Amino acid sequence: MKLVRTERAIIKNMKHVLTTKQFLNKKVLKHIFDIADELEVKDKKGKIPQTLKGKIIATLFYEPSTRTRFSFETAMLKLGGQVITTENAKDFSSAVKGETIEDTVRVVGNYANAIVLRHPENGTAAKAAKVSPVPIINAGDGSGEHPTQALLDLYTIKKELGRVDNLKIGLVGDLLYGRTIHSLINLLSIYKNIELYLISPKELRLPEEYKIILKNKGIKFFEYDKLEKILPIADVLYMTRIQKERFKSLSLYNKVKDSFAINQNVLSKFPKKSIIMHPLPRVNEIDTDVDTDKRAAYFRQAKNGFYIRMALLKICLGK
8 A cells, every 4th residue: 555645654653652643544544454454364374474573562551451461462472572561560560669650661661662551540651652762552541542442443343344434333331431432533533424322321421522522523423321222223333341440439330330231132123234342341231142143243353453453563663
């Protein structure tokens, strides 16, 4: 794929991956997706080029992770690089002694060629990038953003449905604290004829700043507190977990935790050519008996994350 000078400059200058606002260009997105496609083909043949041989990434996670951490680490190893990691930096790093994120990043940047960072506080990735000697990749900062998840989500929609324009998308669950939702909204804002259905308890509605983005981009959106109205018309149903760790009040969490669930009864009202997505982990938003339905795309979505993150590592660290 040929990129014009503007898009080429965006890719060339992508030192850090901090927010999906860096990717509001369809040609840049296509370029990343093309790399991911190519890597998937080569992976199936066992012929991934060792372009990152001699390079090291540090996965610095202050919050638990399965998919994000393992997919980044596996991606780096498949590209010929190496990984240093800590299972839980909040408890197993000098953060326990009071070390600031800035000092940690300055030091770890001496040992690695890039840092993949997850942190419970909003804006930490940007704070780290200001002092880091190496690329910072935001693997989720509080309820702020999770840009690599949003990229793999968009990639999944494109792979599953063949398009992103002209879709009706239901975003369901925790829209207040859901960083995957916040990042995805930025990306969806550049596509045509998108309709968003924001389904959440009133206590967990989408923050105003993201509604302003949608209004400024002319994207239609509707707020509901029930699934029923959108089930027959949605092309994509993006489920999210109600995040217990974000709540200060346990009673409020208990009130809203079981607000939405996909089961066989709900599935019967959902179009045959539509898809169900979830960033995972799930708690009880999707019954396990839904997993074998071809519309259940969430495990394919998780696998797509491996190739998207490999593509990003190749862009950030490759020649």
